[in-house]
Amino acid sequence: MWKTILRRLLIMIPQLLILSLLVFVLAKMMPGDPFTGQINPNMDAKTIAHLKQELGLNDPVWVQYTRWVGDLFHGNLGQSYTQHVSVLSLISDRAVNTFWLSLLTTILTYALAIPMGISAGRHQDEWQDQTIQIFNYFTFAIPGFVFYILGLWLFGFTLGWFPISGSVSASAHGFWGVVGSRLYHMILPAILYALITTTSIVQYLRTGIVDNKVEDYVRTARSKGVPENVVFNKHILRNSMLPIAAFMGTTITGLLGGSMIIETVFSYPGMGKLFLDSISQRDYSTLTALILLFGILTLIGNLLSDIIMSLIDPRIRVK
Amino acid sequence: MEKQSDLLLDIQHLHTGYRLQGKFYDAADDVNLTLKRDEILAIVGESGCGKSTIAASIIGLYDHKNTKVTGDILYNELNLVGLNESLFNKIRGDKIGMIFQDPLASLNPLMRVGDQVAETLYYHTDMDEKQRHERVIELFNQVGMPRPEEMYRMYPHELSGGLRQRVVIAMAIACKPEIIIADEPTTALDVTIQAQILDLLEDIQRESHSGIILITHDLGVVAETADEVAVMYAGQIVEKADVKTVFSHPLHPYTRSLLNSMPQSDDEEQDLHVIQGTVPSLKNMPREGDRFAARIPWIPESEHEADPKVHEVEPGHWVRCTCWKNFHFQEEASGE
Ligand SMILES: Nc1ncnc2c1ncn2[C@@H]1O[C@H](COP(=O)(O)OP(=O)(O)O)[C@@H](O)[C@H]1O
Ligand SMILES: [Mg+2]
Secondary structure, three states: HHHHHHHHHHHHHHHHHHHHHHHHHHHHHOOOOOOOOOOOOOOOOOHHHHHHHHHHOOHHHHHHHHHHHHHHOOOOOOEOOOOOHHHHHHHEEEEHHHHHHHHHHHHHHHHHHHHHHHHHHHOOOOOHHHHHHHHHHHHHHOOOOHHHHHHHHHHHHOOOOOOOOOOOOOOOHHHHHHHHHHHHHHHHHHHHHHHHHHHHHHHHHHHHHHHHHHOOHHHHHHHHOHHHEEEEEHHHHHHOOHHHHHHHHHHHHHHOOOOOHHHHHHOOOOOOHHHHHHHHOOOOOHHHHHHHHHHHHHHHHHHHHHHHHHOOOOOHHOO | OOOOHHHHEEEEEEEEEEEEEEEEEEEEEEEEEEOOOOOEEEEEEEEEOOHHHHHHHHHHHOOOOOOEEEEEEEEOEOOOOOOOOOHHHHHEEOOOEEEEEHHHHHHHHOOOHHHHHHHHHHOOOOOOOHHHHHHHHHHHHHHOOOOOOHHHHHOOOHHHHHHHHHHHHHHHOOOOOOOOEEEOOOOOOOOHHHHHHHHHHHHHHHHOOOOEEEEEEHHHHHHOOOOOEEEEOOOEEEEEEEEHHHOOOOHHHHHHHHHHHHOOOOOOOOOOOOOOOOOOOOOOOOOOOOOOHHHOOOOOOOOOOOOEEEEEEOOOOOOOOOOOOOOOOOOOOOOO
């Protein structure tokens, strides 16, 4: 068990190294340098050259790379090119917003998907299954952004039940006031987003149940006189959950990654929207930091998934 | 004289049909069999003859929506056909133990093998956890597993095929069932392991005095272990006798063909007989006349009964149809 985790952690070292190199090269290729947006027009070329020398921009590339990595370890991600704040504080504000929206979405997703998947798999080809399949065709066929815009238009603009943008209202005060306002802003995007993301989980769970319930080991359990509901919960369901557990890690790190589409449609100030904004505003320092962060999140997500899988499934543990 | 209680299972006019495109087709067609205490009854026939169907019907494990079972399967006055599930669950695992063909697929990959055996005890005994553990260790010893304490904690994929099948057997005999059904228990195993597993089954049978139904397509297995033999073809029992009779003077053309196609260990260069054709699929199974006739086309139709019945040709020796009387192999005929 521990060997599996250790081995998996060791694999991450070269992965992180390659990721950092790629992002570094990318950053070098992007236009702009640390002065972008900070130089005032009266500075003469000599001062700029001097500053460049001082910041080491004339050093060999590998020296710059090691310095850059060193800065990263100290949490120094540079200054935003377009907003006069550090990239770190910009990202951490947005990460908090994204975290709460993603958390609510994830909870809603599983709260919907697991009972739906179980019902569809258990009552394969009966009306429960057919109803859920129709729902799934619908949410699968319709592009996410169309669905979100429709939802925003109907429940936000037309009916006016929910706010149409932002993460918290400026007039909210007091702890509970802020919490309430945040929830109120998140509820519509979270429901809409959850409805779209349930589809794949429902499908995986249903397929898992349908496949597993005809497996020989299920017949063995029945031949031992194990009651049908226990056969289902203890044998069929546990094995059917494996594919979902495989997503678990990326779902957890996705809590910080956020969604570009939903955040943009709802003008929700989270990580996904920050990413798109930094592209459109050419805020390359923020963009670089975000790419690096998303890369690291993906690696950690896969790491977590692998650890979770090895905890659940003895077959993938290394001896 | 046989005591009444020696009869464990009395199967009468069993029909088991599967629904295919809305219609039911019998995969077991009027099967009559009995199983006695202390007896190993072999059901033998090629793949697709309906052997597993009989096993599934006895233990009540089939898709109830798409399977129709009629007739009687009497276990101590209790008819297992149509028995309700909660009653059946008291019998499965406790009175009837089941051993399947593929031991890897038969075990839950996510559960320790010891716990899988203990699960049987949980539902049929009032042992506490510690007692169940002890009983599993005892069973592992009985089925010849080395280092049972260590084995208890293993997962199925960590064991060899032979050890997995021993786990499955331990599971089936955990509650000392009166009836054990073994459906091709050695087919998925190496030849050397096969013999060990068969020996184990015989030992268990001798110790527990249970009755075993041994399903196989391998006459070698039958010769080695069985007391009684039922030969099955296309959903029907075509010949039934004790093992000596079946091997010394088989009568039905199918039994004789099977025996002729069996390799003899002492004669390596013999030409093995190959039975022409294949077992018909459920939908294409002839429902009238002799079902085996199509595979012995050189025997004129007049030799077969129009509606083949089972005849007791000598005490305890039953044969379907009368075509056996003038049956000969094709090679013999052309050699003249
Ligand atoms: N669940 C099922 N649905 C439809 N047909 C089946 C089913 N199970 C078995 N059959 C068919 O019934 C016949 C007998 O199968 P089976 O009892 O498995 O034979 P055996 O165990 O002798 O190989 C075969 O033609 C097989 O295809
Ligand atoms: Mg079979």
